[in-house]
Amino acid sequence: MSGSFPEGFRYLPEYFSRAQQQILIEHVSIAAKAAPFFRGKMPRTGTPLSTLGSNFGPLGWVAAQSGYRYCKTHPKTGKSWPNMPEELLNLWQEVSDWLDPPQACLINWYREGAKLGLHVDADEEAADAPVVSVSLGDQALYRLGGPARKDPTRSFKLSSGDVCILGGASRRCFHGIDRIYPGTSTLVPKGGRINLTLRVVRGVL
Ligand code: MD6
Numbered sequence: 001m002s003g004s005f006p007e008g009f010r011y012l013p014e015y016f017s018r019a020q021q022q023i024l025i026e027h028v029s030i031a032a033k034a035a036p037f038f039r040g041k042m043p044r045t046g047t048p049l050s051t052l053g054s055n056f057g058p059l060g061w062v063a064a065q066s067g068y069r070y071c072k073t074h075p076k077t078g079k080s081w082p083n084m085p086e087e088l089l090n091l092w093q094e095v096s097d098w099l100d101p102p103q104a105c106l107i108n109w110y111r112e113g114a115k116l117g118l119h120v121d122a123d124e125e126a127a128d129a130p131v132v133s134v135s136l137g138d139q140a141l142y143r144l145g146g147p148a149r150k151d152p153t154r155s156f157k158l159s160s161g162d163v164c165i166l167g168g169a170s171r172r173c174f175h176g177i178d179r180i181y182p183g184t185s186t187l188v189p190k191g192g193r194i195n196l197t198l199r200v201v202r203g204v205l
């Protein structure tokens with residue numbers, strides 16, 4: 001790694017112990033029974049995403065051909081998303097500087113070959129609230145750039161238990177996952193990598 005991180009970006013390697021990671025994965029496994037992983041689609045083109053998604057919390061992020069949006073219910077079951085685990089609410093309190101709790105936690109599952117193109121998280125009305133991200137399972141190659149797509153990027157590996165925070169100016173920086181490294185962790189029962197992203201979506205009414 002070289003150069004500096006954008007203002008407001010924080011990387012906390014090995015934030016969670018193996019035992020804590022196991023508790024988080026157990027929450028994901030239980031949630032996936034009530035709110036099964038589903039494959040989202042790209043807006044307009046309808047191209048399937050290479051990741052599978054589900055959510056915890058009052059709102060869930062859904063990728064559909066009609067657009068990206070936050071929904072109170074699972075698109076297939078029509079039921080509310082499983083409750084946000086206490087451990088994730090605690091994480092938010094510990095590492096974010098934001099008073100309101102997160103409303104959504106996207107659960108993204110990367111199996112072999114899955115990736116996530118360079119993007120900015122821009123579907124939240126609360127555009128200044130930080131996004132807190134937890135990596136579980138296989139290692140991933142993370143790419144972080146600047147506010148313009150053409151800005152130079154830097155790449156580094158994220159490992160199970162790592163936490164990163166996109167706050168301040170970094171909240172509007174491009175980032176993505178170029179690849180995962182299959183078989184580098186035994187944490188996820190069916191293999192792969194799970195990423196949890198905690199977000200405040202909108203002001204509380
Ligand atoms: C991932 N992360 O780690 C993808 N977004 O699988 C993200 O897209 C992300 O790490 C917003 C804030 C932090 C992130």
Ligand code: FE
Nearest residue numbers: 119120121175
């Ligand atoms: Fe993102």
